[in-house]
Amino acid sequence: MIGTVLVVVAMRAEAQPIVDRLGLEPVDGVPAGLPFAWHAGSVGGLQVAVTTNGIDPRHGVDNIATQPAALNTYVSIDRWAPDLVLTAGTAGGWAARGADIGDVYLSGGDLVFHDRRIGIPAFDEYGHGRYPTVDAAGLAARLALKTGVVTTSNSLDDPEPDRSIMRAHGADVKEMEAAAVGWVTWLLGVPVMAVKAITDLVDHHTETAEQFQANLAMATDRLSDAVTAVLSDIDGRTVAELA
């Protein structure tokens, strides 16, 4: 049975509604020098820890993108020994693939990097990552959430070489951390699932950054609803029972 769940979140604005809703408290002990922040507590029968990537003090912004996500996932798994990791946050979707602003997706299929283009045989496949996720089809059906392929890069934009990798993997959700979280969970043998709320439509004529900023508050509210519902559904089940 799932006992401890670690929720890895990049931005404070994404994490705060989750922390508030679940009534989690700050926990010290992040290794010296690292910018991450932990909140934890009991949620029903679960122990839940939320880790955020912290801020860059030079620019006052959250440590988004994949390098902080990878390192945070490692040190937080080391501390919390979770039975399941959720990589939770906001993301882009495609109207042409059925996404609406505010939709929440659970990962269906592998976590893919769409910006690691290494044109040497075997390195090309390595670059795409393809780290496995939990089969959460049953969970998604119970909560009426969508499922889709989540792909990751270090950028908010989508130039053609990245777009072609997204198309090749059937991307439904485009964000900036999940595959890095997935690399570390794969290394350490911890089951992982993405929970991503759509802030912007990649195939909409409005700039991604503009949509992101306009829809962030609404999407993070939906995200906290979904994470709360996911935790409630998970409580008392095994990972295999999420399928």
Next chain:
Amino acid sequence: MIGTVLVVVAMRAEAQPIVDRLGLEPVDGVPAGLPFAWHAGSVGGLQVAVTTNGIDPRHGVDNIATQPAALNTYVSIDRWAPDLVLTAGTAGGWAARGADIGDVYLSGGDLVFHDRRIGIPAFDEYGHGRYPTVDAAGLAARLALKTGVVTTSNSLDDPEPDRSIMRAHGADVKEMEAAAVGWVTWLLGVPVMAVKAITDLVDHHTETAEQFQANLAMATDRLSDAVTAVLSDIDGRTVAELA
């Protein structure tokens, strides 16, 4: 005075000539689940540890790119407590900026990400990284090595949006790990320097991958010469004395 030097290397082919030349021995103790490999020993008056990113068992290739570099740098600094980190490896250069195949560059100026394009104010600057390096102008002059701006991405290619970031930062050396190493050394307050041997010319008509494979053995040989010379010069000096 510099006592311990950690050399972070992505590929076995880059690390092996250094390990052989310095007579380093394998050292156990990499945290469970992580693919990294340590070799260490005494080199003159220095303690030197070389860490490599290990391989992806699914594809049989080295764990190149930035996520392994960040995590490896963290766990290896945690183990070795170095006074100086070298991010060493092969890289691309530009004939138009004076590079030849086989040249070895030391970092001059900040370590920059050229593939984290985040078009939101403050996040854009965060994305580029710009993590400080050691001033090694004196060291470079004594060893007749070039110095230049090193920029990093997760890809071997250079599409236009990345190229424009490289131009804006005056990139001399293009590779796949240094800025991720630099993020972690900056967080932990450890001085860092890049040592990069040129395998390919970005502005040459031959494909990067083809040049890389043709020149890898020669460039890694030059890299091991340079790392050996750098360590010999560093021995008995402080970091400030490298300027």
